[in-house]
Amino acid sequence: MDLTAVSHYRFARVRDEAFPGPGEQIVAGGTWVFSEPQPATTGLVDLSEMDWAPVENLPGGGLRIAATCTIAELAAIPPRPGFEAQPMFAQCANALLASFKIWNMATVGGNICRSFAAASMVSLAVGLDATAHVWTPDGTDRDLPVAELVIGNGINLLGPGEVLRAIDFPGHALRARTAVRKIALAELGRSGAVVTGRVDDDGAATFGITAATEWPTVLRYPVVPTRDALHDDIVAASGYYTDPLGSADWRRGVSAVLGEEIRAELARRTPVTDEGFGADG
Numbered sequence: 001m002d003l004t005a006v007s008h009y010r011f012a013r014v015r016d017e018a019f020p021g022p023g024e025q026i027v028a029g030g031t032w033v034f035s036e037p038q039p040a041t042t043g044l045v046d047l048s049e050m051d052w053a054p055v056e057n058l059p060g061g062g063l064r065i066a067a068t069c070t071i072a073e074l075a076a077i078p079p080r081p082g083f084e085a086q087p088m089f090a091q092c093a094n095a096l097l098a099s100f101k102i103w104n105m106a107t108v109g110g111n112i113c114r115s116f117a118a119a120s121m122v123s124l125a126v127g128l129d130a131t132a133h134v135w136t137p138d139g140t141d142r143d144l145p146v147a148e149l150v151i152g153n154g155i156n157l158l159g160p161g162e163v164l165r166a167i168d169f170p171g172h173a174l175r176a177r178t179a180v181r182k183i184a185l186a187e188l189g190r191s192g193a194v195v196t197g198r199v200d201d202d203g204a205a206t207f208g209i210t211a212a213t214e215w216p217t218v219l220r221y222p223v224v225p226t227r228d229a230l231h232d233d234i235v236a237a238s239g240y241y242t243d244p245l246g247s248a249d250w251r252r253g254v255s256a257v258l259g260e261e262i263r264a265e266l267a268r269r270t271p272v273t274d275e276g277f278g279a280d281g
Contacts, residue, residue: 003034008043012050019137019161020045026163028068029105032114052166061171064133067109067164071096071121074108082175085128085198091180092124095191095211109164112146115156117241118191118211121167122150126208126216127180127196128173137161143168146216153214153241176200179265181258182211185245192246193255197262199224205266207259212251213239224267227260234259 012018020026023042027033033044052066054073061082065074075093079086093103096111111121112132124130125146132149134142136159146167150156158164176198184192193212199205205224209217217237219230234256240248 003038003041003044005039005042006044009046010043011046011048014050015135018045018047018050018135018163026113028107028110029070030110031102031106032110047163058168058171061174063169063174065108065130065167065169067107067113067166069108070104071106071108071111072103074121075103085174085176085178088124088127088178088180088196088198092120092127092194092196094120095123095180095182095194096120108167112149112167113156113158113164115150115152115154117153117214118194119150120191120194122146122216123180123194123196123208123210125167125169126210126218127178127198127206128169128176129206130167130169130173132164133166133168134158135163135165141165147208147218151215172200173198177266179262181261183254183258190245193251193258195255195258195262197259197266199266205263207234207262209234209237209255209259212246212255213237214241215239224263227263230259230263231256 024045025033025038025041026045026047028047047068050068052068054066054069055077056064058064071093075090077086077089108121111119112125115122130146131143132146136142178196178198180196182191182194184190191211194210196208197205203223205221207219207230217239219233235252240252242248
């Protein structure tokens with residue numbers, strides 16, 4: 001797609017060069033920017049030469065994923081001792097409606113910054129309690145959960161000129177047992193619902209709903225919930241929406257079904273507690 005209003009294209013190589021000026025838009029892989037007209041964009045700021053390591057280790061067993069890390073690089077992160085959540089990275093990457101060529105250009109940060117309901121990197125980040133590390137134009141940094149960053153379909157809390165530097169995954173979530181389910185109306189269609197689940201070392205359970213709702217839904221329990229408790233919480237969640245790829249009622253219903261599949265899978269590996277949670281409820 002020709003960007004007819006663009007008059008200049010520049011590469012950012014240091015922090016001060018990364019912030020967009022008036023009329024400028026940031027690109028990393030550019031797979032969305034170049035896919036449709038951008039009449040308000042007069043310049044592009046390319047972050048691909050910032051030389052950020054795609055993946056870095058954090059204290060406590062966490063991982064920092066650079067905003068410029070490609071989907072292909074993310075899916076290829078190798079397993080290691082204690083990295084129980086490793087399969088979830090490729091599972092969420094495969095929930096993205098994209099060819100292998102897009103996988104090698106599209107970036108984790110770009111997918112999150114677009115903040116579409118079906119953004120698979122949002123699904124991953126929400127399911128594993130990841131935080132967005134953001135550079136601000138005044139020279140300071142701020143961090144906020146990705147689950148709170150995205151507030152609508154294509155809407156987020158990034159301020160004018162702010163740059164998503166990285167997505168930080170905490171060690172406790174990476175050590176957790178996880179499961180992912182996805183459904184779409186068409187076999188190769190955009191996700192209509194993505195549900196993630198995990199059980200941490202302390203037995204706490206977290207379920208995430210994305211694609212089915214306009215903003216991420218996170219449900220937390222001290223232990224694996226009963227079938228009825230999880231079902232009731234999923235159907236009571238807000239934000240289910242209707243578009244040509246699925247009705248709100250369908251999204252609500254299939255999210256409950258997928259959530260139960262995940263709950264049952266995780267419960268099979270979790271002891272029943274005196275509180276009546278776990279197992280088959």
